[in-house]
Amino acid sequence: MVDEAGARRRLDPAHWDFFAGGAGDERTLGANVEAFGRRRIVPRVLRGTGERDLRTGLLGCELTMPVLIAPTAFHRLAHPDGEVATARAAAAAGTVLVVSMAATQPVGEIATTGALLWFQLYPQPDREFTTTVVRRAEAAGCRALVVTVDSPVFGRRERDLRNGFLDLPSGLACENMRDADGRIRDIVMDEGLSWDSIAWLRSRTHLPIVLKGVLHPADARLAVEHGVDALIVSNHGGRQLDGAIASLDALPAVVEAVGGRLPVLLDGGVRRGTDVLVALALGATAVLVGRPVIWGLTTGGADGVRSVLEGLRTELDRALALAGAARPTELGADLVAVPRG
Ligand SMILES: Cc1cc2nc3c(=O)[nH]c(=O)nc-3n(C[C@H](O)[C@H](O)[C@H](O)COP(=O)(O)O)c2cc1C
Numbered sequence: 001m002v003d004e005a006g007a008r009r010r011l012d013p014a015h016w017d018f019f020a021g022g023a024g025d026e027r028t029l030g031a032n033v034e035a036f037g038r039r040r041i042v043p044r045v046l047r048g049t050g051e052r053d054l055r056t057g058l059l060g061c062e063l064t065m066p067v068l069i070a071p072t073a074f075h076r077l078a079h080p081d082g083e084v085a086t087a088r089a090a091a092a093a094g095t096v097l098v099v100s101m102a103a104t105q106p107v108g109e110i111a112t113t114g115a116l117l118w119f120q121l122y123p124q125p126d127r128e129f130t131t132t133v134v135r136r137a138e139a140a141g142c143r144a145l146v147v148t149v150d151s152p153v154f155g156r157r158e159r160d161l162r163n164g165f166l167d168l169p170s171g172l173a174c175e176n177m178r179d180a181d182g183r184i185r186d187i188v189m190d191e192g193l194s195w196d197s198i199a200w201l202r203s204r205t206h207l208p209i210v211l212k213g214v215l216h217p218a219d220a221r222l223a224v225e226h227g228v229d230a231l232i233v234s235n236h237g238g239r240q241l242d243g244a245i246a247s248l249d250a251l252p253a254v255v256e257a258v259g260g261r262l263p264v265l266l267d268g269g270v271r272r273g274t275d276v277l278v279a280l281a282l283g284a285t286a287v288l289v290g291r292p293v294i295w296g297l298t299t300g301g302a303d304g305v306r307s308v309l310e311g312l313r314t315e316l317d318r319a320l321a322l323a324g325a326a327r328p329t330e331l332g333a334d335l336v337a338v339p340r341g
């Protein structure tokens, strides 16, 4: 389903390290996957559930399953067809692609695939330029803005430092970073990003705003107060604060703090349909997958991504049946145990 080894063989070693790596000692990177490994499903039986229905509504979008594609940078490093290929797969699967602000193709071109797109934003200190980028996403028909809030500075990626991987090779660029003069700007991490920035953005767009990178329940409460539309519990795939709590371990407290007022999504370490089931049971409305999509794109372009998404769908469907649920909304925290010892 996901040919990670095949992707590694195909990629330039420095590019493999960029995609696969995390910050610092990569403890959080490992913890995301390990957190799923600690959970055990406590299935229900004799529920006569019949055929399953995985459809999920999110911010006005109708998805065929509760699995979205997380925003990841530089798809043309993985495959010449880049984000357009990833979007074709999203359209075929009936799910959302969150287009990274560091995408290597213009969002307008990615949108020609007909995929449901959300746009990931690092609000830039230059608000006028940020507005230019927001208008570009709106014009392309993006259905939500995903504001990444876990990156006031860039994480320390030691593999990239060792490899001297700093920038895209010539011929590739962050095509959505063009300013009004047509020049491509560098992405800046804004050390000053604050709730004021979110309030400002809220005043500049009618698109739903999703905060990506919330781990603390107090921030989840503040997000509700600031009129945000959804949250993604995430530690950026272990690429920002090494030592940060695993996404799955942070999920229950965030779900409790939100108290059903907003959809809560999760990313980080989702590798199997059973992982999706566990995250949904612990209160996520949907999950996003990052690296598995990159491996699919590397090995097979649009078809490779599609096979990753269809694999997750099939596994989730079977896991639901085996756990005694017909729909994602039927899952509850009683289906998940953490055995002692
Ligand atoms: C290669 C790579 C690039 C990423 N680029 C971005 C990005 O541009 N913007 C962003 O908000 N998150 C970015 N992320 C984080 C992902 O959106 C997501 O949080 C993470 O990959 C989820 O973990 P997973 O890879 O274990 O599924 C990136 C992750 C990876 C692996």
Ligand SMILES: O=C(O)C(=O)c1ccccc1
Pocket: 073, 102, 187, 236, 239
């Ligand atoms: O690698 C990342 O995680 C990431 O978020 C990013 C952002 C901008 C440029 C390149 C990567």
